[in-house]
Amino acid sequence: MKFKVNGHEVFASTGGRPFDKKKPLIIFVHGSGLTHMTWVLQTRYFAFHGYNSLAVDLPGHGLSSGESLKSIEEMADWVSDVIDAVGHKEASLVGHSQGCLVTVECTSRYPNKIKTLSLMGGAGAIPMNAELLSLAENNDPKAVDLMMDWAHGPAGHFGGHPVPGLYHINTGTMLAKSRTIQNTLGVDFRACDNYKNGFEAAKKIKCPTLSILATDDKMCPVKEGKKLASLIDGSQVDIIDNCGHMMLLEEADRVLTVLKKFITTNYPPLSS
Amino acid sequence: MSDKKKELKPNTYKFDTLSLHAGYQPHKNAGSRQVPIYQTTSYLFDDVDHAAALFNLERGGHIYSRISNPTVGVLEERVASLEGGTAALATSSGMSAIFLTVMTLCEAGDHLVVSSQLYGGTVNLFRLTLPKFGIKCTFVKPRDTEGFKKAIQKNTKGIFGELVGNPGNEIMNMPEIAKIAHDAGIPLMVDATYQTPYLCKPFEHGADIVIHSLTKWMAGHGSSMAGILVEGGKFDWMQNDKFPTMTKPYEGYHGLSFAEEFGPTAFTMKARAEGMRDFGPCLSPQNAWNVLQGIETLSVRMKKHCSNAEEMVKYLSNHESVAWVSHPSVPDHPDHELAKKLLPNGRGSMIAFGIKGGKDAGVAFINNVKLASHLANVGDTRTLVIHPASGTHSQMDEATLKFAGLSHDMIRLSVGIEDIDDIKNDFEIGFRAARKPRLVSNQ
Numbered sequence: 041m042k043f044k045v046n047g048h049e050v051f052a053s054t055g056g057r058p059f060d061k062k063k064p065l066i067i068f069v070h071g072s073g074l075t076h077m078t079w080v081l082q083t084r085y086f087a088f089h090g091y092n093s094l095a096v097d098l099p100g101h102g103l104s105s106g107e108s109l110k111s112i113e114e115m116a117d118w119v120s121d122v123i124d125a126v127g128h129k130e131a132s133l134v135g136h137s138q139g140c141l142v143t144v145e146c147t148s149r150y151p152n153k154i155k156t157l158s159l160m161g162g163a164g165a166i167p168m169n170a171e172l173l174s175l176a177e178n179n180d181p182k183a184v185d186l187m188m189d190w191a192h193g194p195a196g197h198f199g200g201h202p203v204p205g206l207y208h209i210n211t212g213t214m215l216a217k218s219r220t221i222q223n224t225l226g227v228d229f230r231a232c233d234n235y236k237n238g239f240e241a242a243k244k245i246k247c248p249t250l251s252i253l254a255t256d257d258k259m260c261p262v263k264e265g266k267k268l269a270s271l272i273d274g275s276q277v278d279i280i281d282n283c284g285h286m287m288l289l290e291e292a293d294r295v296l297t298v299l300k301k302f303i304t305t306n307y308p309p310l311s312s
Numbered sequence: 313m314s315d316k317k318k319e320l321k322p323n324t325y326k327f328d329t330l331s332l333h334a335g336y337q338p339h340k341n342a343g344s345r346q347v348p349i350y351q352t353t354s355y356l357f358d359d360v361d362h363a364a365a366l367f368n369l370e371r372g373g374h375i376y377s378r379i380s381n382p383t384v385g386v387l388e389e390r391v392a393s394l395e396g397g398t399a400a401l402a403t404s405s406g407m408s409a410i411f412l413t414v415m416t417l418c419e420a421g422d423h424l425v426v427s428s429q430l431y432g433g434t435v436n437l438f439r440l441t442l443p444k445f446g447i448k449c450t451f452v453k454p455r456d457t458e459g460f461k462k463a464i465q466k467n468t469k470g471i472f473g474e475l476v477g478n479p480g481n482e483i484m485n486m487p488e489i490a491k492i493a494h495d496a497g498i499p500l501m502v503d504a505t506y507q508t509p510y511l512c513k514p515f516e517h518g519a520d521i522v523i524h525s526l527t528k529w530m531a532g533h534g535s536s537m538a539g540i541l542v543e544g545g546k547f548d549w550m551q552n553d554k555f556p557t558m559t560k561p562y563e564g565y566h567g568l569s570f571a572e573e574f575g576p577t578a579f580t581m582k583a584r585a586e587g588m589r590d591f592g593p594c595l596s597p598q599n600a601w602n603v604l605q606g607i608e609t610l611s612v613r614m615k616k617h618c619s620n621a622e623e624m625v626k627y628l629s630n631h632e633s634v635a636w637v638s639h640p641s642v643p644d645h646p647d648h649e650l651a652k653k654l655l656p657n658g659r660g661s662m663i664a665f666g667i668k669g670g671k672d673a674g675v676a677f678i679n680n681v682k683l684a685s686h687l688a689n690v691g692d693t694r695t696l697v698i699h700p701a702s703g704t705h706s707q708m709d710e711a712t713l714k715f716a717g718l719s720h721d722m723i724r725l726s727v728g729i730e731d732i733d734d735i736k737n738d739f740e741i742g743f744r745a746a747r748k749p750r751l752v753s754n755q
Contacts, residue, residue, distance in 0.1 A: 056368075056568045077575045084370040084573070088566075103550075103572075171320050182322070189322040197325060199335035202372030204380035205388035205584065206577050207334070209324055211398040214545035214576035282339065292372055 045099075045121045048106030052076060052094040052122075055087025059094075063310045064155075065128045066303065067119060068095040071137030071161075072232060073176075073187070073216045073225030075102030078136065081202060081292035082299060089300075090309025096122060101224050108227040112138075112235040116145035123153055132307045134158040134299065136288055137260060138232050141166060144268070148241035156306045157249045157272075158299055161257055161285045163264035164238035164271070168229045177226040184216040184225065193256035193284025195291070202292045212286065242271040248306040249275040252295055254283035276302065327394060327510070331610050335389030349601045350382040369565060369573075369585065379588050383597035387604055391530070391540050394509040394607075395522055398545030399580035401588070402538060402600060406505060406525025407433055408593035409539030410472075413501055413521055415591065416583040418469050419557065420446025425463040425470075427454045427484060429477025429717050432700070434503070438472070439712075451715070454482040455646065461492045468496065469554060474503040475514060475654070478690075479664050479700050479724040480717035481638045483647035486654060490518025497552040505529070505691070506662055510614040511655050515544040521579065528691025529661075531606035532613050536599040541583060545576030558582060564589075613693060616729040618658030623732045624725065628665050633673075633743040635666035635721060661728075662690060666721040673746040674699045674723055680745035683730065683738035695728035695735050 041054050053076045066086055068079040076083075076095035087093035098115060100108035109115045119142060123131045132155050135143035140162030147154040175183035188196075188209045195201070196208040216225060249272045253265035262279060269275040278298045283291045325333065336347050355374040357363035365371040374380050384402050392400040403409040414437075418424065426438050428451040438449040452459040454477050464471075471493045473484045486502065493500040499520035504512060508529045514522045524530055526538035549558040549571040558578055561567035564586060570578040588594060606613075625639045640651030640659040651659050667673045677697075678686050684695040701713060701720045713719075727735070 053572060056566055056573065058567075075575065077573070080573055081370075081372055084368065085365055088365075088368060088370060102575075169320070175320075182320075185322040185324070186320055189324050194337060198333055198337050199386070199389040199393065200337045200340060201385075201389060203577075203581075204372070204374065204382075204385040205392065205401050205580055206399045207389050207392040207397065210392065210396060211545065211576055214398050218575070296371065 043125050045118060045125045048099055049104065050096060050099070050122065050125070051103035052096040053079070053083055055083035055093035055095070057087040057093070059092055059126065061127050063090060063092045064307055065092045065094065065123065065126065065131040067122060067131050067133050068093070069119060069133065069135045069139035069142050070095070070098065070101070071139050072228035073101075073184070073221070074212075075215055075218065077102070077215055078286075078288060082134070082288060082296050085296055085300065086303070090311060092126075094122070094126065100227070101219060108223055109231070110227060111231050112141045112145050113237070115142040115231070116149055119143065119146045120150045120153060129153065130155050132156040132158070132303055134160070135162065136160045137162070137285065138166065138228055141232060141235050141238055144238055144245065145241050147247060148244040151244065151246060154247055156247055156303055157245060158302060159249065159251045159265070159268070160288050160295065161254065161260045161265070162251055162268055163260040164242060164268040165236065166232040166260060168233040173229045173233060176229045177222055179220065179222040179226070181217065181221065183221060184213055187216065187225070188212050190258045191285040193254060193286075193290055194282050196284055196286055201289070208286065208289060238268065239271055242268055245272045248302070250298070250302040251275060251277045252280065252287060252298060253277065254280045254285065254287045254291070256283055257285040257287070259285040328611050330390065330393045332608050334393035335386040347383060347386050347601060347604055349597050351597055353377050369568065369581075377597070378592045378594045379584060381594070381597050381600070384595050384600040387595075387600040388540065390604065390607060391509075391524070391526075392542055395542045396509075396513050396515050396544075397522065397542040399577040400540050400542040401580050401583050402526070402540045402595040404539065404593045404595050405537045406503075406523065406527060406539035407437065409523045409525070409541045410434060410437065410503065412583050412587045412591065412593060413523060413541045414442060414447065415445075416579060416587050417499070417555075418447045421467060422447050422469045423465050423467045424449045424472055425460055425468055426451050427473030427477060428452060428715055429454050429480050429482050430474050430503075431478040434474075435712070454484045457485050457488050457492070460489050464492070464496050464498070468498055470498050470501055472501045472503075474506070475512060476506045476640065476660060476662065477717070478506070479662070479722065481640060481645070481662060481664055482717060483640060483650050483654065485650060486514060486517040486519060494518070497554060499547045506660050507655065508610060508614060510611050511618075511657050511660060515546070517654060520544050520547040526603045527689065529614065529617065530610065531603040532609070532691065532693050533602070533606055534689060534692035534694065536602040538595050538599050538603045541580070543577060543580045547579075549578060613729055614658065617661035617727060620729060620732050620735065621659070621661040621663060621727040624663060624727050624735065627736050627739070628663065631743065633668050633746055635668050638664040661726060663725040663727060665723055665725065666719065667723055667746055669721075669746055671701070671720040674721055675702070676748065677723060677742040677746040681738050681742040683734055684742070690724070690726040692726065693729050695730060696726040698724050700724050
C-alpha cells in the first residue's frame with residue numbers, strides 16, 4: 041500500500057492482505073540499502089493471522105519516494121510518523137540490522153506507542169569499516185558484494201534457501217542494487233556509523249523485547265547483540281546456529297516461529 | 313612489517329566451487345555428502361496452520377513434488393548461482409522451460425518478437441502452437457538487430473532468441489537487443505543452452521530470463537531430460553502497465569502481487585506458483601540428481617569440448633570434401649568479433665558444415681560414421697551428428713528452412729570430448745563414403 045509521510049509517498053507491503061484499522065499493527069524495518077522484500081517470509085504470515093503487517097520501504101529505498109534519511113534518529117521519528125499516518129495509536133516493531141538501531145531509538149523516544157520490540161541481528165552500535173563505507177558512498181558495487189559476503193552465513197554462501205529455487209546472495213545483491221548505491225547503502229552506512237545512542241536508548245526500553253541472533257553473524261556478532269539485550273529489562277534472546285546476519289531469510293522458518301510466539305503472546309492478534 | 317592495508321575482497325565462492333556445492337548443505341541432510349534423491353511426491357505438514365502457510369506462500373517449503381522438490385531445489389539454486397541469477401525453476405525439458413516462460417509472461421492477445429534461427433521444436437512452438445493460445449510472434453533474423461526494434465508492437469511482451477542459433481551458429485547481438493527490449497519496457501529472454509554459464513553469462517549482457525535445456529552440455533551425459541528458466545532479477549515489472557499478472561493482485565493467491573512481494577524473484581515465483589501448479593511440467597528428482605552429477609564437471613568438460621571443436625574446425629576447413637564451415641571461431645564467421653566479446657571462455661562445440669555433394673553426400677556421411685552418433689541431441693560428451701533438413705528441422709517447408717538459414721548440404725556436428733584423433737579418423741570414413749556416390753556417377 042502507498043501513503044504519505046511528511047509529504048513523500050511511502051510504500052509498505054501489507055503481506056498480501058488489505059489494511060484493516062481494526063487489527064493490531066506490526067511494522068517491519070529493513071536493514072541498510074535493502075527493502076521491504078527482505079521480510080517476505082515473515083510479513084505474509086502475520087498478515088493472514090490477525091495483524092496489519094507493514095513492511096516499509098524507508099524513504100528513498102525500494103518503492104518509496106523522497107531522499108534517504110541521514111540519521112538513525114530521523115528514521116526513528118519517521119517510523120513513529122508512519123504509525124500516525126496509517127491511523128494507528130500503537131504498533132509492534134520488528135527491525136533487522138540497521139532497522140534494529142532505528143526501532144530501538146524509536147521505542148525509547150515513543151515508549152507509549154511501541155508495544156513490543158523484536159530485533160534481528162541487532163547491536164547497540166554498528167560502526168562501519170572505513171573502506172566499506174567509502175565504497176558505498178562512492179557508488180562502488182563492490183560495497184554490495186562485500187556486504188552480501190559478510191551478511192550471509194553458510195546458507196547464504198552454499199545455498200539452501202527456504203523458498204525452493206531462490207539463491208540468497210544474488211537475490212540480496214539485486215535488492216541492494218535496485219536503487220543508486222550511494223543514495224541508499226552509502227547514506228545508511230553513514231547513518232549507522234554516526235549513531236552513538238543505541239546503548240542509552242536501550243536502557244529506556246520497558247516493553248517486551250526479543251533479540252534473535254546468529255552464531256555466524258559477522259556484521260552484528262552475537263556478543264554485540266547480547267550486550268544490547270542485557271541493557272533491556274526482561275529481554276529475551278534466541279540464538280540460531282550456523283546462520284549469518286540475514287537470519288530472516290537464511291533461517292526464515294525458525295525466525296518466524298520464534299517471532300510468532302513472542303508477538304502473539306505479548307501483542308495478541310485480532311481474533312477472527 | 314608493512315603497514316599497507318589489505319584491500320577488501322568479497323570471499324563468495326567462484327564458478328568451479330559453486331558447480332560442486334551451491335544449493336546444498338550436508339549438515340541439513342543427515343550429513344550426506346552427496347545430494348540425496350528425495351523420491352517422494354509429498355511432504356508432511358506440522359499442523360493445519362503450517363499447511364495453510366505453505367499453500368499461501370507465507371512460509372518457504374515443499375508441499376508436492378509437482379511444485380517443488382528438495383533434490384530439484386538444489387539443482388535450481390546451483391544453476392541460479394552459476395548464471396548469476398536470483399532464482400531458477402527446473403522443468404521436465406528445455407521445451408517445457410520455454411513454454412512455461414512464455415505462459416508466465418504472456419496472455420492471449422500478446423505478441424513476441426522471436427529470432428528466426430532456433431531449434432526446430434522451438435520454431436514450431438512459436439509459429440504453430442502459441443497462436444492457438446492467442447499469442448502471436450514476429451520472426452526476425454538474429455543478425456538483423458534493427459529488425460527486432462521494428463517488429464515491436466504495442467502488445468509485445470518480450471524478445472526471445474537463442475544466443476547462438478541452432479543450427480547455423482548465428483549470434484544475437486545480445487547487448488544491443490537487450491537495450492532495444494529495455495527501451496520498449498519489455499524483457500529479453502535468451503536460450504543459452506549451447507553456451508552454458510561457463511561460456512557466457514547472459515545476465516551480464518542484458519538478458520532478463522535465461523533458459524537452458526539441461527539435457528545438453530549442463531548434464532553432458534545424455535541420460536536425462538531436463539530444462540530450467542533462470543531469472544536475472546534486474547527487470548522492473550512495475551515500470552509500465554504491460555505486465556498486470558505480475559503487478560496486480562492475483563486472485564489465485566489471495567490478491568498477491570508477485571512484483572511487489574518478491575521483486576527480483578517475482579517471475580520465478582509466479583512461474584512456480586501458477587505455471588507448475590496449473591501445467592505441471594515438473595522435473596523428476598532422479599533426473600535432477602543426474603543433471604547435478606554432470607554440472608559438477610561442467611568447466612572441465614566445456615574446456616575439452618571447446619578445444620576439440622577448434623581442432624575440428626581446422627580439420628574440416630582444410631578438408632577436400634567440405635564446402636564450408638560455420639563456427640564462431642572461424643575468422644570469416646560474420647559474428648567472429650561478437651563471439652570474442654560474448655564467449656570469452658570458448659566459442660562452443662557446435663559446428664555446422666556443408667558437405668560437397670549435397671543431400672546424398674550428407675546422407676552417406678551420416679550413415680557411415682561409426683564413432684559419431686546419429687541422433688537428435690546436442691551437447692553430449694560423445695560426438696553427435698545429424699542432417700537437420702531430414703531430421704531436427706524436417707517438419708519445416710522449403711521456405712521456412714531457407715528463412716531459418718538451413719541448407720540441404722548442412723551437417724550439424726556437436727563435438728564430444730573423445731580423443732580428437734579418433735573423431736577425425738571416424739570422419740574420414742564418413743567422407744570416403746560421401747565421395748563414393750559421386751565417383752560412381754562420374755564413371
